[in-house]
Each structure stands twice: as C-alpha cells, then as structure tokens.
Amino acid sequence: MALSRLKCITHAMKNLSLLSHPDLRAPVCMNQVRAMSRVKRRHTVPPFWLPKTTRAMYPEHMTPENEIFLKDVIEEKYSSPLKADCWERGTWVKNSMRCGLIGRKIGIYPMWTKDGTRLLTTLLQVSDNQVIKYIKPEDMVQDKRKRYRELGALVVGADPIDPRIITKEYYSVFSEAGVMPKKKMSKFLITPNAKLAPGTPLYASHFQPGHYVDIAGITIDRGFQGVMKRWGFKGMPASHGVTKSHRRGGNIGSGGDKARVLLGTKMPGNMGRERRILRGLKVWRVNTQHNVIWVHGPAVPGGVGSYVYIYDSILPDHRHTQENHPPFPTFFQDEEEIEEELYDKELHTFREPSVQFAEK
Amino acid sequence: MLTSRVAAALPRLLPCTRPYHKQALTNTIVKKKRSQLFTQEAQRQAALITDVEKIEVQYDGQPKNCTLIMNKGMSTPYNCAQHINQMIMERSVLAEVDGQVWDMHRPLEDSCTLRFLHFRQSDPYYANKAFWRSASVMLGALLESSFKDNLYVELCSYPSPNVRSGSFVYDVDIKIPEWEPTKEELRTLSGEMVKLSLAAHRFERLEVDASVALKMFADNRFKTQQIPQMAAQSTSGNTVVVYRIGDFVEVSRGPMMADTSHLGKVSIVAVHPIESNEVQLFRVQGVALPRGFLLNHFAYGVLEKRAQQMNSGRLPLNISSTKPQTQASTL
Numbered sequence: 001m002a003l004s005r006l007k008c009i010t011h012a013m014k015n016l017s018l019l020s021h022p023d024l025r026a027p028v029c030m031n032q033v034r035a036m037s038r039v040k041r042r043h044t045v046p047p048f049w050l051p052k053t054t055r056a057m058y059p060e061h062m063t064p065e066n067e068i069f070l071k072d073v074i075e076e077k078y079s080s081p082l083k084a085d086c087w088e089r090g091t092w093v094k095n096s097m098r099c100g101l102i103g104r105k106i107g108i109y110p111m112w113t114k115d116g117t118r119l120l121t122t123l124l125q126v127s128d129n130q131v132i133k134y135i136k137p138e139d140m141v142q143d144k145r146k147r148y149r150e151l152g153a154l155v156v157g158a159d160p161i162d163p164r165i166i167t168k169e170y171y172s173v174f175s176e177a178g179v180m181p182k183k184k185m186s187k188f189l190i191t192p193n194a195k196l197a198p199g200t201p202l203y204a205s206h207f208q209p210g211h212y213v214d215i216a217g218i219t220i221d222r223g224f225q226g227v228m229k230r231w232g233f234k235g236m237p238a239s240h241g242v243t244k245s246h247r248r249g250g251n252i253g254s255g256g257d258k259a260r261v262l263l264g265t266k267m268p269g270n271m272g273r274e275r276r277i278l279r280g281l282k283v284w285r286v287n288t289q290h291n292v293i294w295v296h297g298p299a300v301p302g303g304v305g306s307y308v309y310i311y312d313s314i315l316p317d318h319r320h321t322q323e324n325h326p327p328f329p330t331f332f333q334d335e336e337e338i339e340e341e342l343y344d345k346e347l348h349t350f351r352e353p354s355v356q357f358a359e360k
Numbered sequence: 361m362l363t364s365r366v367a368a369a370l371p372r373l374l375p376c377t378r379p380y381h382k383q384a385l386t387n388t389i390v391k392k393k394r395s396q397l398f399t400q401e402a403q404r405q406a407a408l409i410t411d412v413e414k415i416e417v418q419y420d421g422q423p424k425n426c427t428l429i430m431n432k433g434m435s436t437p438y439n440c441a442q443h444i445n446q447m448i449m450e451r452s453v454l455a456e457v458d459g460q461v462w463d464m465h466r467p468l469e470d471s472c473t474l475r476f477l478h479f480r481q482s483d484p485y486y487a488n489k490a491f492w493r494s495a496s497v498m499l500g501a502l503l504e505s506s507f508k509d510n511l512y513v514e515l516c517s518y519p520s521p522n523v524r525s526g527s528f529v530y531d532v533d534i535k536i537p538e539w540e541p542t543k544e545e546l547r548t549l550s551g552e553m554v555k556l557s558l559a560a561h562r563f564e565r566l567e568v569d570a571s572v573a574l575k576m577f578a579d580n581r582f583k584t585q586q587i588p589q590m591a592a593q594s595t596s597g598n599t600v601v602v603y604r605i606g607d608f609v610e611v612s613r614g615p616m617m618a619d620t621s622h623l624g625k626v627s628i629v630a631v632h633p634i635e636s637n638e639v640q641l642f643r644v645q646g647v648a649l650p651r652g653f654l655l656n657h658f659a660y661g662v663l664e665k666r667a668q669q670m671n672s673g674r675l676p677l678n679i680s681s682t683k684p685q686t687q688a689s690t691l
Binding site for chain 2 (some may be wrong): 055058059060062066070073074163164165167168171
C-alpha cells in the first residue's frame with residue numbers, strides 16, 4: 001500500500017501539474033507510513049519545467065511620458081469591453097467535477113449559528129481569478145485508470161502582475177488567453193462538461209453557503225522543531241533525577257532482530273511548509289462584492305496572506321446530487337444578479353432581528 | 361599562339377575563367393563586382409592626394425575644448441575622436457563640422473569646428489535620423505545576401521527616414537509573386553541583422569562620379585534610374601555618394617552612423633507587398649534600438665506591434681517596367 005502511494009506521488013510529479021489532484025495526495029487521516037520518508041516532502045527549488053516568473057531588473061531610463069503611455073497600453077490591453085469568448089456551457093451530471101478557486105487566507109473570525117453556538121471561520125479572499133487555459137483530456141499526461149483518462153484540466157490564475165517585470169517565457173503563457181499575467185496559477189482537474197473559455201472570470205460565488213469544500217495549502221513553516229512539538233511526544237519530568245532529557249525523544253529502536261533504527265522513526269526535524277489538504281469544510285458565508293468566502297474552522301493550512309486552493313469536497317457525505325449541486329460550470333456573476341451577502345440558513349446574521357416580540 | 365595540346369598541359373591558373381559578362385546573374389557575383397569597383401575608386405581617389413596638408417580642427421565639448429592638427433582630405437572626425445577620448449570615440453554616431461552634419465569616417469576638407477553627436481544627448485534628432493537611415497541600408501545589405509542564388513534580388517529604394525513612422529523599411533524586388541514570411545523566417549532575418557551589427561562594419565563613404573556609380577549598379581534597373589536624379593540634385597551636379605558596409609555597396613545621400621555596431625536590439629517584423637507601375641515590390645519593415653538601450657520585452661513588443669503596420673513612407677514611383685536582366689551587364 002505504501003509503495004503504491006509512492007508510485008502515485010512520482011506519477012503525479014511526472015504529470016506536469018503544478019499541484020497534483022487531491023485524490024492522489026494525503027488522505028483524510030494521517031497514518032505513519034514508513035516508506036514516505038524516502039519521498040522529498042519539500043522542495044527548495046521549483047521544478048525545472050516551471051518558467052521563471054520575474055526577470056532581472058535593469059535601469060531603462062524611460063521618460064515619464066513613455067511610462068504613462070505604457071501604463072495606458074497595459075490598461076487598454078487588459079480591459080476589453082467585449083464579453084469573454086463564449087464556449088458552450090456544460091450541464092451538471094452525476095460525477096461531474098468543476099474547477100476550484102485560488103484564494104488567500106485573510107483572517108479568522110467567529111460566527112454564531114441560530115441556536116447560539118459559536119464557531120470559528122476562516123476568511124478566504126478570491127482575488128481576480130481567471131481561467132488561463134483549458135487542457136483537453138487527450139492532451140493531459142494521463143493516469144492509465146479509466147476515471148483519469150476522461151478528465152481534462154483548467155488552469156486558473158489569481159492576482160495580476162505587471163507584465164513588464166515578468167520574463168518573456170512566463171508572459172507567453174498568458175498571451176494566448178489574452179489575459180493579464182497572474183502571480184499564482186493552479187491546475188484543476190475537471191470533467192470536460194465543466195470547461196470554461198480562457199479569460200472567464202471566477203468569483204467567490206462559485207462556492208455557495210451550505211456547500212462543502214476541501215482546501216489545500218502549504219502549512220506554516222515552523223522550522224526545525226523538537227519531537228514534542230513535531231510529533232507530540234510527552235517528554236520527561238522536569239525533576240526527580242531526570243538528567244538532560246526533558247524534551248528529548250527517548251528510545252528510538254527495539255533492537256534484537258531489527259537491529260537498526262526503522263525508517264520513518266519520529267525524530268526532530270523541519271516542521272511545516274508542507275502541502276496539506278483539509279477536507280469537508282463547510283462554507284458558511286460568501287460576500288460577492290469583495291469575493292470573500294467564510295469556511296468552517298481556524299485550521300486552514302498556511303498563515304494569513306498565504307495562497308490556498310479551494311476545491312469541491314470529494315468526501316462521500318458531501319457528494320453533489322441533482323438537487324443540491326453548486327452552479328455549474330461556475331456562477332457567471334457578470335450576467336446574473338446575486339445578493340451582496342449570502343449566508344447559510346443556519347447562520348445567525350446580526351443585521352436581522354434575532355428576537356421578535358409578538359404584538360399582544 | 362599555343363597549340364591546343366600545349367595549352368591543355370599548362371596548369372589552370374584561375375578557378376573560373378569565364379569573363380564576368382558571361383556568368384549567370386546572382387547577387388553574390390554582383391556584390392563582389394560592386395565592392396571591387398568601390399575599392400578601385402577609393403584607391404584612385406586616395407592616390408590623388410600627393411601632399412599632406414595640415415588643417416586646424418577646433419573641438420568643442422567634453423572632456424575639454426582643444427585644437428587638433430589633422431591631415432587635410434585624409435583625417436576623419438573618428439581620427440579626431442581617437443585623439444580626444446575613448447568614450448567619445450565609441451559613443452559618437454555623427455559629427456557636426458561647421459554646423460553641418462558629417463559622417464564619422466568622412467575626411468575633413470578644411471579647418472573647421474567639430475562637435476560629436478550621440479544618442480543620449482538632449483535632442484538626438486540627427487543621430488536618430490542617421491540611425492534609421494543606416495538601419496534601412498543594413499536591411500538592404502541583408503536582403504541582398506539572404507535569398508537563394510537562383511533568385512536575383514534587386515533593391516529598389518527606401519523612403520526618407522522618419523523615426524515617428526515606427527519602422528525602417530526597404531523596398532525590394534524579389535521576383536516572386538507572393539511572399540508571406542513565417543515567424544521563423546522573420547526571426548532568421550533579425551538574427552542576420554544582429555550578425556551584421558556584431559561584425560561592426562564601418563560605413564565607408566565615397567563620393568563618386570555618376571558614371572562610376574552607374575557602372576557599379578548597372579545590374580540594378582531601379583538604381584540606374586535613381587542615380588542620374590540623385591546626381592542632378594547634388595552640389596557638384598554629377599556626383600553621388602556611395603557607402604560600403606563589409607561587401608555591400610549602396611548609393612545614398614544622407615549621413616550614416618559610424619559603424620554597424622551602433623545597432624542594438626533589432627527585429628524584422630513585417631513584409632508588405634506593394635504595387636508600383638506593374639512591378640511587384642515588397643516593403644520589408646523592421647524596428648531597432650541603439651546599442652546600450654535596455655528595454656523590457658513588453659515595451660519592446662509594443663514597438664514591434666507598431667512596426668508591423670504598413671509604413672506610411674513614400675512608395676517608390678516612376679519605375680518603368682523594363683524587363684529584368686537575366687545576364688550580368690558588361691563592365
């Protein structure tokens with residue numbers, strides 16, 4: 001089982017995906033797997049096929065008039081009054097997968113349900129998401145299994161970046177779509193009926209209150225940590241004769257036949273800065289004007305300001321059905337009316353009256 | 361008179377014994393002929409100066425004003441710059457002699473005041489114009505040597521340089537009805553321009569009699585018509601100015617930049633077909649920046665996009681539809 005997981009990981013890395021599919025990565029509960037220690041969990045250097053984002057800056061001695069002109073050119077180029085290319089829009093069928101969003105964790109806030117239960121929610125801002133590219137199933141480097149053979153992908157970008165400070169190679173990624181270059185990109189596996197034309201804007205209304213999401217992110221980098229923080233060891237007493245071993249790991253092997261330290265033995269080391277997926281988080285609230293999503297819990301991986309990748313949940317309890325599926329392939333906010341604030345029906349909103357007295 | 365057997369026994373001294381006028385007409389042969397004529401004429405003119413007379417050249421500028429004693433008819437502003445400062449020598453594009461714009465490698469005639477023009481001064485109008493003109497000439501050099509030997513390319517002309525038009529052009533007759541170059545072909549041409557720039561050829565200037573120029577350009581039906589007109593407009597009435605870069609000779613009026621290394625970033629961006637008096641010409645367009653001017657790819661892309669639009673420069677007119685030659689003309 002461990003080896004098959006290893007194969008999945010290496011295949012995903014060969015998959016030329018910026019981030020691999022949720023199904024192929026960490027499961028819901030973490031079991032210690034001895035073979036995982038051979039797989040690099042963190043990379044200090046991006047993969048060789050990824051183009052460098054920013055270029056080396058040099059003084060250009062441009063006149064102020066030329067600077068203003070270029071700014072106007074950029075504005076004009078990326079603000080077309082025309083509607084984005086309209087491809088045929090698919091309809092939801094069972095087992096459809098639609099794309100996710102790239103958000104930024106902006107904070108944690110408490111919310112209250114109608115029966116007074118307090119809960120913490122994480123605010124995620126979906127800033128300037130646009131579809132960059134659609135990759136057909138035939139063009140994907142495929143997993144041989146039938147389910148994955150049928151999947152295409154959408155590359156989604158977030159947060160614009162000045163086209164003058166990026167490399168030409170990175171810029172060429174966006175020139176086909178005619179989209180402003182983006183800081184962050186991610187690939188989302190989709191069924192072909194969920195495809196969207198390059199340039200389509202994606203908003204927070206893609207997810208609606210009451211639905212469940214999986215969130216992937218890079219956990220906070222805690223640096224080199226000891227076994228107590230890293231693995232939750234109990235340590236040893238502070239006194240009663242304990243010599244120099246208050247926070248140490250203690251025994252590391254059993255000896256005998258297995259006369260070695262087993263692979264995967266918990267020891268101090270770098271903690272955090274790893275990709276983790278949190279499954280089944282409920283969306284409590286969505287603000288469509290500022291594109292903010294309130295998701296359940298304070299434990300979204302990453303610190304405040306870090307990027308997260310939001311997917312529709314794959315948990316069997318939260319499977320979509322014909323009656324309760326989210327807007328498919330996305331919610332076209334430019335075309336349809338929507339309220340500014342969307343609340344889950346169980347949520348208490350402070351703007352509404354909570355206690356009403358009946359007239360006698 | 362040698363018998364045939366004896367003649368056959370003698371070693372062949374030259375690889376090609378056919379006279380020029382019997383060879384097939386190709387650009388390579390024509391270029392070689394022109395270059396040879398240029399060299400001959402340059403040597404003849406140099407031999408005319410028997411006495412070395414001295415002239416006083418008053419230099420105004422950085423690092424300090426000075427008076428240089430130079431040779432009349434032989435010393436050029438470039439030689440003066442060599443005496444002054446390395447930076448002046450390398451960055452100067454044109455010289456200003458007695459208020460008149462002067463080529464860097466054109467000999468000085470008399471005692472004069474001298475200034476140097478470069479791209480980074482506050483109003484580089486003449487330097488820019490010379491740059492654009494030189495870029496056109498380099499493009500002509502490129503077009504003459506880039507095509508296959510079976511195509512005899514005849515350069516027509518280029519309009520007066522106008523930097524604001526967005527591109528430098530050359531109108532050329534390739535003798536094929538249609539040419540829509542692919543991106544790779546344009547990139548190849550741009551690469552050749554860069555090679556020309558790296559070769560750092562000097563723009564050698566020579567003022568020749570119209571008859572000599574006509575001999576040089578006898579194989580080009582457009583130039584044979586343009587040269588008499590240009591000669592008539594010159595101060596002397598029957599001379600034209602020819603420039604040589606490497607082995608390419610061109611007839612032109614205005615001053616050129618010092619050498620091809622002043623060309624920095626360059627792209628050949630578009631080819632537009634133009635009809636002119638039943639002759640199918642192609643207007644090849646490009647854009648360039650002087651060497652040392654750094655620009656990000658986005659801003660340069662804006663310039664390239666602008667250069668792709670059909671240049672509004674004057675189209676070559678009054679070209680009679682004489683039949684193109686198939687054999688090299690007699691010397």
